[in-house]
Amino acid sequence: xxxxxxxxxxxxxxxxxxxxxxxxxxxxxxxxxxxxxxxxxxxxxxxxxxxxxxxxxxxxxxxxxxxxxxxxxxxxxxxxxxxxxxxxxxxxxxxxxxxxxxxxxxxxxxxxxxxxxxxxxxxxxxxxxxxxxxxxxxxxxxxxxxxxxxxxxxxxxxxxxxxxxxxxxxxxxxxxxxxxxxxxxxxxxxxxxxxxxxxxxxxxxxxxxxxxxxxxxxxxxxxxxxxxxxxxxxxxxxxxxxxxxxxxxxxxxxxxxxxxxxxxxxxxxxxxxxxxxxxxxxxxxxxxxxxxxxxxxxxxxxxxxxxxxxxxxxxxxxxxx
Amino acid sequence: xxxxxxxxxxxxxxxxxxxxxxxxxxxxxxxxxxxxxxxxxxxxxxxxxxxxxxxxxxxxxxxxxxxxxxxxxxxxxxxxxxxxxxxxxxxxxxxxxxxxxxxxxxxxxxxxxxxxxxxxxxxxxxxxxxxxxxxxxxxxxxxxxxxxxxxxxxxxxxxxxxxxxxxxxxxxxxxxxxxxxxxxxxxxxxxxxxxxxxxxxxxxxxxxxxxxxxxxxxxxxxxxxxxxxxxxxxxxxxxxxxxxxxxxxxxxxxxxxxxxxxxxxxxxxxxxxxxxxxxxxxxxxxxxxxxxxxxx
Numbered sequence: 103x104x105x106x107x108x109x110x111x112x113x114x115x116x117x118x119x120x121x122x123x124x125x126x127x128x129x130x131x132x133x134x135x136x137x138x139x140x141x142x143x144x145x146x147x148x149x150x151x152x153x154x155x156x157x158x159x160x161x162x163x164x165x166x167x168x169x170x171x172x173x174x175x176x177x178x179x180x181x182x183x184x185x186x187x188x189x190x191x192x193x194x195x196x197x198x199x200x201x202x203x204x205x206x207x208x209x210x211x212x213x214x215x216x217x218x219x220x221x222x223x224x225x226x227x228x229x230x231x232x233x234x235x236x237x238x239x240x241x242x243x244x245x246x247x248x249x250x251x252x253x254x255x256x257x258x259x260x261x262x263x264x265x266x267x268x269x270x271x272x273x274x275x276x277x278x279x280x281x282x283x284x285x286x287x288x289x290x291x292x293x294x295x296x297x298x299x300x301x302x303x304x305x306x307x308x309x310x311x312x313x314x315x316x317x318x319x320x321x322x323x324x325x326x327x328x329x330x331x332x333x334x335x336x337x338x339x340x341x342x343x344x345x346x347x348x349x350x351x352x353x354x355x356x357x358x359x360x361x362x363x364x365x366x367x368x369x370x371x372x373x374x375x376x377x378x379x380x381x382x383x384x385x386x387x388x389x390x391x392x393x394x395x396x397x398x399x400x401x402x403x404x405x406x407x408x409x410x411x412x413x414x415x416x417x418x419x420x421x422x423x
Numbered sequence: 424x425x426x427x428x429x430x431x432x433x434x435x436x437x438x439x440x441x442x443x444x445x446x447x448x449x450x451x452x453x454x455x456x457x458x459x460x461x462x463x464x465x466x467x468x469x470x471x472x473x474x475x476x477x478x479x480x481x482x483x484x485x486x487x488x489x490x491x492x493x494x495x496x497x498x499x500x501x502x503x504x505x506x507x508x509x510x511x512x513x514x515x516x517x518x519x520x521x522x523x524x525x526x527x528x529x530x531x532x533x534x535x536x537x538x539x540x541x542x543x544x545x546x547x548x549x550x551x552x553x554x555x556x557x558x559x560x561x562x563x564x565x566x567x568x569x570x571x572x573x574x575x576x577x578x579x580x581x582x583x584x585x586x587x588x589x590x591x592x593x594x595x596x597x598x599x600x601x602x603x604x605x606x607x608x609x610x611x612x613x614x615x616x617x618x619x620x621x622x623x624x625x626x627x628x629x630x631x632x633x634x635x636x637x638x639x640x641x642x643x644x645x646x647x648x649x650x651x652x653x654x655x656x657x658x659x660x661x662x663x664x665x666x667x668x669x670x671x672x673x674x675x676x677x678x679x680x681x682x683x684x685x686x687x688x689x690x691x692x693x694x695x696x697x698x699x700x701x702x703x704x705x706x707x708x709x710x711x712x713x714x715x716x717x718x719x
Contacts (some may be wrong), residue, residue, distance in 0.1 A: 130571050130575045198621055229433075253707065256697075257702075258696050258700065259699070261678075262692050262696050264675055264678065265677055265688055268678060268681050268682075269681050273685055274649075354561060357563070357565075361564050364658075365659070380661075382657075383570055383660065384660040392571075395567040395571065401607075403562060405565075
């Protein structure tokens with residue numbers, strides 16, 4: 103199958119998925135306790151206005167009903183909402199109505215993308231060498247230390263690492279790295295490090311097992327018999343073979359990386375999409391909550407698509423499906 | 424009569440060798456981390472059961488006169504900003520954590536097993552549908568679905584358990600489908616069928632022993648994952664609604680107070696981290712001991 107057809111098919115899948123997510127979120131949120139897109143709640147929210155100024159009350163009610171399409175049937179509202187979201191027409195949030203959601207996204211999304219992207223790059227830079235070392239020194243104490251460390255990195259979630267980092271750099275050795283806020287490049291260091299720990303673990307373990315497996319192959323023994331230098335064998339015949347399939351390991355970690363971004367942003371008070379999402383959910387700001395979930399999911403799916411394309415370009419044996 | 428003589432061979436021909444017990448414990452014991460992890464997990468389960476009885480205070484007992492106290496003999500783990508005894512909070516949290524994690528893992532497993540079996544046995548279009556769903560659930564950050572579910576159904580024990588459970592079945596479905604496919608058409612089953620075994624006998628004697636270990640390992644990996652998600656809900660403020668104590672709430676609270684009151688972090692975060700590691704060590708140990716072939 104050629105590349106264009108493959109991309110088209112995948113984009114269609116992503117579109118269907120996104121429509122499903124938006125519709126489900128919208129319908130579920132509509133029935134959430136407290137009611138949100140709902141004439142009755144708005145009427146009760148306007149409260150005493152009905153007695154004080156019935157005319158103004160009616161006007162408000164009609165304005166909101168028109169704005170959120172509340173007098174239409176549910177399926178119609180859902181379709182309208184999905185269509186608006188797909189065309190990036192998100193409207194305004196409940197909490198911050200003066201700033202359109204799209205404007206809030208424009209400042210928040212690059213921050214989250216930087217954190218997620220930076221953590222994956224860092225994880226590759228650290229994880230690959232560690233995995234190679236563990237494989238070369240397999241069954242020694244170095245190997246077991248590295249394996250245990252990478253398990254630890256995988257097991258302990260980024261928010262726990264985050265609060266530990268805040269304690270470490272905020273209390274014990276304060277003044278070296280900032281533990282709060284966003285603005286300077288130094289602010290990104292700790293969040294990215296905390297975020298990458300899990301992926302470092304995944305990549306280290308993958309590289310180790312893949313390389314250990316690879317070094318058992320016949321062609322490695324042939325290369326050794328020919329008298330090729332050890333590191334040359336490791337690089338040319340071992341690592342390079344493992345690297346292409348590494349992409350299949352990195353892809354599935356994206357979902358978790360993006361969720362980790364949400365956590366880390368909240369721990370370090372970084373004004374990215376994760377903080378936006380947390381504020382939206384805790385303050386029942388439904389339009390913003392659904393939109394941030396939508397954008398973050400879209401980010402994951404597009405990252406996966408890019409990975410699949412890269413994989414097929416790097417490894418000619420891979421057939422696109 | 425002839426059949427009877429066949430069924431009872433001369434005593435001398437019966438081999439009296441001891442059937443090797445699975446030997447999994449001797450393999451498991453070799454992994455020191457797994458043994459440590461098992462000890463901690465057992466302790467965690469015990470505290471989960473008796474925690475509320477041995478807790479010196481009720482989790483909701485606030486005492487503003489004793490707010491923000493560092494660890495002391497009276498309050499071994501210190502107190503938080505409204506005077507909750509942290510030791511009691513932790514003892515209660517263990518129970519909540521176990522209830523949600525075990526419940527959610529069980530729900531995920533049931534859904535995954537049902538869908539996996541259906542896909543594996545039916546094949547065809549059913550298989551296609553299930554595997555598409557599985558692919559989707561793998562690539563999609565299901566944590567966000569949890570957030571939406573929890574918003575709709577509330578932030579109590581049961582809704583959180585249900586939300587995490589209903590979104591976490593993809594791995595089990597894939598595993599069970601794979602096992603079903605591999606075993607259904609396997610030579611072992613064919614041979615048993617040729618020998619005239621009943622369907623029931625095949626299930627009990629051939630399929631179950633092959634499936635059991637892989638399932639146990641998958642469940643062991645599932646519990647720490649669900650614990651992580653559960654506490655992660657609290658990080659964005661959507662976890663168990665306070666005053667119900669949970670590790671997530673304590674860690675999130677510690678995150679904002681760590682500069683002034685670092686003991687609020689030491690104990691909850693430390694115990695939570697060791698717990699997650701222990702569950703993972705146990706899972707790794709079980710995988711090595713029970714299911715040496717099954718890589719993840």
